[in-house]
Amino acid sequence: MKLFAELFTRLDQTTKTLAKLDALLEYFEKAPDKDKLWAIAILSHRRPKRAVNINYIKEWACELSGLPYWLFEESYHVAGDLGETIALILPDPETRTDHSLTYWIDFISSLADLDEAGRKEQLTQAWLSLSTTERFVFNKLMMGAFRMGVSQKLMVRALSMHTGIEENILAHRLMGHWWPDYTTFEELILSEEKAEDDSRPYPFYLAYALDDPHEIGDPDHWMAERKWDGIRGQVIVRNDKLYVWSRGEELVTDKYPEYEIFRDQLPNGTVLDGEILPFKDEQPLPFNVLQTRIGRKNVTPAILKKAPVAFIAYDLLEWEGEDVRQWQKARAIGANNSRGPYRRRFAHFRAGGVCYLGGAGRRAGYVT
Template sequence: MHAFSQLLDRLSLEPRRLAKEALLVRYFGETGDPDRGYALAALTGDLTFKHAKPALLRGLIGERTDPHLFALSYDFVGDLSETIALMWPGGAESGEEARVKAPALSEVVNRLESAGKTDVPRLLTAWLDSLDEDGRWALLKLVTGGLRVGVSARLAKTAVARLGDLDVSDVEEVWHGLEPPYEPLFAWVEGRAERPSSKDPAPFRPVMLAHPLDESRDPDLLPAGDFAVEWKWDGIRIQASAGHSDRGEHVRRLFSRTGEDISKAFPDLVEALDFDACLDGELLVMSGGLVRPFADLQKRLNRKTAGPKLLKDYPAAIRAYDLLFLEGEDLRPLPFRERRRRLESFVGGLAHPRIDLSPMVDADDWEAIAAARAHPHEHLDEASAEAVEGVMLKRWDAGYVSGRPKGLWYKWKQEPRLIDAVLMYAQRGHGKRSSFYSDYTFGVWRQGEAGLELVPVGKAYFGFTDEELREIDRFVRNNTVNRFGPVREVAHGPDKGLVLEVAFEGLNRSTRHKSGVAMRFPRISRLRWDKPPSEADSIVSLEALLPPMDE
């Protein structure tokens, strides 16, 4: 546990990706089994402890400290695990005593997994008493699953691959056939054993990603005729994989782009996977062949299951981009032109209402591609055009390569929409930003009963530099007019407040929001210290951007 806590501490303070990767490689190389496997599981989100919940942790610290003092400290720190780690009385001294008293990571995992609900408080209390401050923080992050140290699952797998002469795609190919603590995986990458065998009939295949198109140089360097042009749909990239096991069972799975199995949340789509193949496509909500707004898809996302009403009101569908595997044949080495031909034949043969083919864009030079990107309404029906966020360019002769290879795929998104909004509320962030007010709720003007008033239209927590973060945080602290738990209300009115230029990808109607609108991917574009709040945009400006109401 001591080595794991040191790893998390260093990762949380290290902003550079390659440096994080080096820290992980060193940890995995120096730490033995099974501890390193459980650390990998924690970093990839594959460890859960059903009885160790935040409410339990609040109860434990409430027994050791003044609840009012804890509430004030939690409000200041902004992170539950960090607050408890700092306030927990006693504990081991740092240094050698902490190392000696610290339980092994595998001991913590194994005992929590086998412990009953009434045993968990006793276990956690004993460990918190024996650990130093860093160890307590690491323990609490582990049991709550909220590591937030800037390490993605793919980065952790990349570090494992670097222990040997492997690519991260090699690790991802076998990942879903393995379980923590992944001892066969480490034995393979270190050259001590053969590649772990997997007879999974419906595995996840590592996805191929695109580079953003550089408008200032790429059109001058890339021959447009070398690329197929597709619409970039405003949905969720998914992979649909299905096949028969050795026992004849037909296994069907739906994966997110990161390899998370989301099948249980989309049983209506899983039923449609009546094939032995692997499709790459976009998850959308569709009705009558028309794409519904992204806000409708959001109602299906981040759910473990979906009830009958949700399935009926928001029917999910797949718009297919690519065919990766078909009846035992791996198609990924084939050029895209051939895969596209096979895909068209395959989808046409399915004739299933929940799976259709993403149409190609009829454009063979850069002028035509730019025009299609800017004006999809000239090529598609109104509903579909509203669901387009740009175009994709894929080399006709390119195989399907995992990761983000250079020169093969490009994405050319539409220009983001911009509004000027007024900062209304702020809340502390998490991780390295937990000491700053970095989550901002902003609003625009509308005509109320008493005259002009601000109505919240969105929330953003990125898009600004560290220097800008410090400036906004200072403004929030100096202009707080009210507090609601961890949230501060910031002075806002026609003559006082901070104007934020907000960029966003799309806009939809929403009955959940007071303003009646919901933004897609809002982010702070720049700070408008020069602009008085009275000149910020109105709700009328946003309503003009909404897609038309259904008839």
């Protein structure tokens, strides 16, 4: 935990990208593989679930610190962070331990199996064996609220420097459903012979601001594209199965049964990147129509009728099982270097109430 707490402190105390990158790289160089894997999971928004009720945590912290509850609440109000408040008010540690990050995450998970008295005893012992910074990190992990001031993209860059593996390959390996309890650093990151995961999506490429718009070519060759008001998603067809992913790396196949037709219409080994869009009578609908479907566990026939969806495809990412992202990029580069405006070709497919618009050429920041 000491090494991870030091990483947290270094990341928290700087806004400089290179300093953050150095801190991450040093952690990956020093940490054992299992701790690296947990750090990667935490930085890619895979955090352990909260195992102890927040009110109990407050009560036990007050009891251990000797503070009256009203003073604790006032301190919390000033500090603005519950985990930090508890870390600061607790007495000095009675013993010091050097357990790993993995040990403490397993410890947090084990609290769920204990009764209230057992949780209190174990939590008190943990607090009294950690430094102030370690307690802060431990508290945030325990309460399911841990965040670090670093992007996943920067973490992947540091991991690439550590392993020598290209960033785009690592980003793809970190997509989809995985959890440190069921894999290893070797299997997830280093192994080239990975077990196939038919549902695995590709990293979502997001728009970014350009310092100089002319760096992407002659403005006479640009094309404007409509900003669709939907949800970014990927449609995957592999081994006769359909998977639909949202940009937040949530598998949402069951929420959009209209897309089942893609399983029959698209060949195996196809991945499309695009927009999940409310769509009816050949027209897009307002986003608030789509919101009536978001968050629902069951999509009823009434909802399907009221808020039908289409999929507007931006890019073809995989074809016949082959990653064609570089092929798309090559086409975009060729288009930007052509003499005349690049006229994108659209295919229009409609069946079973699903509208699919496909176009190639917008990839890796290129505008065509």
